[in-house]
Each structure stands twice: as C-alpha cells, then as structure tokens.
Amino acid sequence: MGMTMSQKILAKKAGLASVAAGQLIEANLDMVLANDITAPVAIKEYKKAGLDSIFDKSKVALVMDHFTPNKDIKAAEQCKYVREFACNKEIKNFFDVGEMGIEHALLPEQGLVGAGDLVIGADSHTCTYGALGAFSTGVGSTDMAAGMATGKCWFKVPAAIKFVLIGKPAKYIGGKDIILHIIGLIGVDGALYKSMEFAGDGLAYLSIDDRLTIANMAIEAGAKNGIFPVDKVTLDYLEGRYKGKIEIFEADADAEYDSTYTIDLASLRPTVAFPHLPENTHTIDEVGEIKIHQSVIGSCTNGRISDLRQAAEVLKGKKVAKGVRTIIFPATQEIYLQALKEGLLEIFVKAGAAVSTPTCGPCLGGHMGILAQGERAVATTNRNFVGRMGHTESEVYLASPYVAAASAVLGRLAGPEEVLKGEA
Amino acid sequence: MKVQGKVFKYGSNVDTDVIIPARFLNTTSEKELASHCMVDIDPSFTEKVQAGDIIVAEDNFGCGSSREHAPIAIKASGISCVIASTFARIFYRNAINIGLPIVESPQAAANISAGDSVEVDFETGKITNLSTGASFTGQPFPPFIESIIQAGGLLNKIKNIK
Numbered sequence: 001m002g003m004t005m006s007q008k009i010l011a012k013k014a015g016l017a018s019v020a021a022g023q024l025i026e027a028n029l030d031m032v033l034a035n036d037i038t039a040p041v042a043i044k045e046y047k048k049a050g051l052d053s054i055f056d057k058s059k060v061a062l063v064m065d066h067f068t069p070n071k072d073i074k075a076a077e078q079c080k081y082v083r084e085f086a087c088n089k090e091i092k093n094f095f096d097v098g099e100m101g102i103e104h105a106l107l108p109e110q111g112l113v114g115a116g117d118l119v120i121g122a123d124s125h126t127c128t129y130g131a132l133g134a135f136s137t138g139v140g141s142t143d144m145a146a147g148m149a150t151g152k153c154w155f156k157v158p159a160a161i162k163f164v165l166i167g168k169p170a171k172y173i174g175g176k177d178i179i180l181h182i183i184g185l186i187g188v189d190g191a192l193y194k195s196m197e198f199a200g201d202g203l204a205y206l207s208i209d210d211r212l213t214i215a216n217m218a219i220e221a222g223a224k225n226g227i228f229p230v231d232k233v234t235l236d237y238l239e240g241r242y243k244g245k246i247e248i249f250e251a252d253a254d255a256e257y258d259s260t261y262t263i264d265l266a267s268l269r270p271t272v273a274f275p276h277l278p279e280n281t282h283t284i285d286e287v288g289e290i291k292i293h294q295s296v297i298g299s300c301t302n303g304r305i306s307d308l309r310q311a312a313e314v315l316k317g318k319k320v321a322k323g324v325r326t327i328i329f330p331a332t333q334e335i336y337l338q339a340l341k342e343g344l345l346e347i348f349v350k351a352g353a354a355v356s357t358p359t360c361g362p363c364l365g366g367h368m369g370i371l372a373q374g375e376r377a378v379a380t381t382n383r384n385f386v387g388r389m390g391h392t393e394s395e396v397y398l399a400s401p402y403v404a405a406a407s408a409v410l411g412r413l414a415g416p417e418e419v420l421k422g423e424a
Numbered sequence: 425m426k427v428q429g430k431v432f433k434y435g436s437n438v439d440t441d442v443i444i445p446a447r448f449l450n451t452t453s454e455k456e457l458a459s460h461c462m463v464d465i466d467p468s469f470t471e472k473v474q475a476g477d478i479i480v481a482e483d484n485f486g487c488g489s490s491r492e493h494a495p496i497a498i499k500a501s502g503i504s505c506v507i508a509s510t511f512a513r514i515f516y517r518n519a520i521n522i523g524l525p526i527v528e529s530p531q532a533a534a535n536i537s538a539g540d541s542v543e544v545d546f547e548t549g550k551i552t553n554l555s556t557g558a559s560f561t562g563q564p565f566p567p568f569i570e571s572i573i574q575a576g577g578l579l580n581k582i583k584n585i586k
Contacts, residue, residue: 366449
C-alpha cells in the first residue's frame with residue numbers, strides 16, 4: 001500500500017522503507033523550537049532530569065515572542081532564564097527583542113525550515129511549516145526538551161484526510177477564508193490525530209503566505225499536521241533563503257486517505273468564525289449587524305507582508321471608525337521594514353491604527369490589546385475560545401486581513417467589497 | 425494501581441486556554457499554575473477540588489494551545505485521572521510525558537455525571553462508577569507508551585537509556 005506525503009517524510013526520518021498509519025516510530029529531527037512561554041518549562045524539566053547535551057546547536061530555535069517586549073516582571077524573569085540557557089549552551093538560533101519575530105513567521109523567513117524537514121515545536125502552531133513541504137507538528141515542553149537533548153522524537157504515524165482544492169479564488173479570498181471554510185466543514189476535531197494533505201489545481205493560485213495561513217490552522221481542526229506538495233511557488237520561496245537541503249516528497253498514487261474533500265475555491269466567500277470555536281463559520285453575507293470594539297491584524301496566522309498589503313488596500317485614505325481600536329502587528333522585523341519601505345505603515349497610522357513591534361501578545365490574551373467584559377474584536381488570529389483575548393465575557397471573531405480592515409473602517413463586521421466598492 | 429475520587433464533569437472541546445489562561449503563563453511554578461486551574465470554565469474548581477478527584481469530559485479534551493502548563497496545573501491540583509471520550513493529541517502526549525494519568529472511554533464519559541464517585545484501575549483499564557455501579561473499560565496504552573508511564577515520564581525514560 002502506498003504512503004501519504006506525511007508518512008513518506010516520517011519513514012525517511014525513521015530510517016524505514018515504509019510506515020503505516022498507527023505505527024509508533026522514533027524519528028530524527030531537523031529543527032526543535034520553543035518560545036518564551038514553553039521553553040522555561042522545557043529547560044526546567046531538562047535540568048531536573050540531569051540532561052546536559054544539545055543534539056545540534058544549530059537545530060534548536062528559541063524565540064522570545066509571546067510576552068515580549070516583556071509585559072511584566074515574571075515574563076522578564078522567564079525570558080532571562082531562557083536567554084541564559086541559550087547563551088550557556090551556545091544555541092545558535094536564539095531570537096530576542098530587536099531581531100525576533102513571531103516564531104512561525106520568523107523560522108520560514110530565516111530559512112531555518114524547508115521542504116522535507118521533520119520539525120517539532122513547543123507551540124501548537126508549529127504545523128505552519130507544512131506549507132513548505134515539511135512534516136511539522138506541535139508538541140509540549142517535555143517532548144521539546146527530549147528533542148533538544150537527543151534530536152529524536154516518537155510519533156504515532158498519522159492517517160490522513162485529503163483536501164483537493166480546485167478552481168481560482170475570487171478577489172479578496174485568501175488562505176484564511178479557505179482554512180476557516182474547511183474547519184467549518186469538518187469541525188474542530190474533524191482531523192483529530194490525522195494529517196491534512198492538500199492537493200489540486202487550485203494550489204497554483206495560492207501564494208506561500210496563503211499556504212502558511214492554511215497550514216497554520218490545521219491544529220484548529222485537531223490535525224497533527226497540514227502539508228502542501230512542493231511546487232514552483234515553494235521552490236521560488238525557498239531559493240536563496242532555506243539553509244538546509246531541499247528534499248521533495250510526494251504522496252504515492254495509491255496512498256490511502258480516511259476521506260477526501262473537494263473544495264471549489266471559486267465558490268468561497270469571505271468567511272468569519274464566530275465565538276467561541278473556529279468551526280462556527282459564516283460567510284460575510286450572513287453575519288448581520290455585529291458591532292466591534294477592536295480590530296487586530298497580525299499573528300502567526302496573518303501577520304505577513306501580503307496580509308499587511310491587504311489591510312493597507314482597504315485602509316488607504318480611510319479612517320478607522322471612532323471607537324474601534326485597530327492594532328496592526330507586522331510578524332517579523334523584516335516584514336516591518338518591508339511594510340515601512342512600501343508606505344504601508346504610513347497608511348495604517350494615517351488611518352488611525354496603532355502599529356506594534358512583532359509580538360504574539362493580543363492573540364492569546366497576553367498583552368497589547370486585552371478585551372474588557374462585553375467587548376468584541378475581529379481578529380486575523382487563530383483562536384476564539386472563551387477568554388482567549390481577555391475577559392471570559394468578551395468575544396473574538398476570526399477573519400482575513402481584508403475583513404478585519406473593512407470591519408475597522410465600518411465599526412461592524414464587514415467585507416472589503418463594502419468599503420472598496422466603486423474604487424476598483 | 426487504583427485511584428478513586430469525586431468527579432468534575434465537562435463537555436466537549438475543553439481547550440487549554442480555559443484550563444490555564446495565558447495570563448497566568450508567566451510562571452513555571454506548579455503550585456501557582458494549580459491555583460488558577462480551570463478558572464475560565466469553572467471558577468469554583470480550585471476551592472472544591474480534593475486530592476484524588478477525577479475529571480471526566482466528552483470529545484477533544486485539551487484542544488488548542490500546546491501549553492504543558494495545562495496538564496501540569498491539573499496534576500498539581502490533585503486530580504488523579506482525566507477520563508474523556510477523546511483527547512486532543514498534544515494534550516495526550518503532554519499528559520503521558522509528565523505522568524498525569526489519562527484514559528479514553530466514550531462509554532465512561534457518557535455514563536458518569538458531576539459529583540459521582542469513580543474508581544479507575546490502571547492495571548485492568550476498568551473504570552467503575554461507584555455511584556451507579558456501572559463499569560467501563562478504557563482503551564489500553566500501546567506497550568511503548570506504557571513504558572514511558574512506567575519510567576515516570578519521558579525524560580526519565582531517556583535518562584535511563586543514556
């Protein structure tokens with residue numbers, strides 16, 4: 001029986017000719033990641049267990065992105081703990097304020113992850129790198145500590161669901177709409193323990209940023225990983241950037257999938273996930289009158305340059321509505337600089353939005369945009385759980401940068417067409 | 425080994441943000457994390473929980489963030505076992521890795537209510553609802569995962585190999 005793309009990578013990294021769904025394997029890792037929230041637990045456990053070695057100082061990444069620039073004394077102490085460990089162990093890829101970005105935007109940008117890699121990270125959105133043709137999955141701090149010491153991790157080989165994307169998406173439809181539509185279709189545990197493998201002629205219309213957004217939210221369907229085949233778009237992105245050796249894996253023609261969904265991208269509309277689960281999706285045409293108090297544009301899901309360009313397309317020459325705090329977070333320093341050069345930051349500031357240094361802050365209710373009781377935000381982030389961005393009686397609506405920017409201008413949930421009509 | 429305790433019952437998709445909200449993740453102290461456990465879904469949990477108590481939930485328990493602080497907070501609260509119809513995969517790994525006992529059993533999840541007294545026998549996988557007399561069998565762990573549990577967690581297992 002054939003193997004899926006995910007299974008082929010796992011087999012190779014485990015040194016096996018083939019693997020099958022359900023099999024337990026131990027495999028060699030190409031990159032091991034943690035951040036300022038998960039690394040302190042990993043380092044504490046690593047020390048407690050008496051471990052001392054690092055399997056490869058260039059294959060560990062520690063990114064201080066969640067509660068940074070430090071939000072309080074305890075967060076500062078946690079970063080200090082990680083900083084000292086990184087210095088002591090000569091961890092090559094330690095990213096602190098000033099050079100750090102949101103980890104899942106930063107690692108691809110810095111060329112630290114690429115096609116054919118096996119990556120684990122102590123952050124659930126580590127599944128993002130599947131966009132580049134890697135097998136990449138989120139784990140906890142203890143798995144990360146073990147991976148950092150030994151370069152190995154155990155995996156249960158996942159079964160897979162295939163998503164065949166066909167057709168060309170309309171203007172204003174991007175990766176966020178596609179993944180929200182899929183999560184709405186299969187539910188927040190629709191891909192539990194499984195791979196989401198993407199295929200189809202519609203992939204040709206998806207930029208690397210669209211794919212990173214889609215793979216990023218595979219975890220919101222419960223998936224172990226999301227993965228895209230490697231094509232010209234991938235190779236163009238990796239060329240001159242990726243520091244490793246590209247290895248291309250393809251699913252076998254007779255690979256077995258638990259189920260297959262065909263999604264016609266041409267039929268999709270801007271999509272919004274209502275509180276309090278990413279599966280509660282509605283098209284923008286169905287949302288009705290929902291007043292918002294805050295718009296957050298950024299995160300590991302939608303803080304890349306194309307996301308900022310989309311927000312700027314809507315906000316150019318406009319003002320955000322009175323009473324809507326609009327906060328825009330370029331995901332990395334490189335993206336920030338690019339947005340500066342392109343004049344996007346000026347558009348944002350003139351529109352009345354606040355522009356922040358990279359941080360995960362508001363997405364997880366850490367800092368930089370916490371909601372009070374009864375407040376509503378539209379956000380380009382990835383989770384809308386109870387209390388995710390602040391008070392347990394606040395609400396988060398997940399959407400694309402186009403929708404978040406349009407909603408900021410109109411003060412209620414709205415699509416870009418409504419703001420840009422007559423301008424195109 | 426057997427554990428016995430009173431049940432805290434929850435529904436589906438209990439995410440790690442409600443188990444331990446991010447605003448409390450600026451520490452690694454187990455005791456401090458436990459003092460905020462379940463606060464956004466069950467504000468009285470920390471007052472009521474007794475050592476040995478058991479959490480029973482429906483589908484996809486522990487979904488969302490990979491934060492290991494979630495099983496750490498539950499374990500440090502004194503919870504002796506979490507039973508669910510299904511677990512989100514990262515939570516499942518984390519619980520095993522830190523030595524928080526978990527059992528998958530859709531039947532148990534459907535037939536145990538809040539406040540019931542429940543006994544779990546980890547050797548046989550038998551779950552008994554002492555309040556109703558009904559019993560259920562949990563999914564056994566594969567031998568490899570059992571070996572992590574026996575070693576007292578993943579890092580102890582690695583250390584023993586080295």
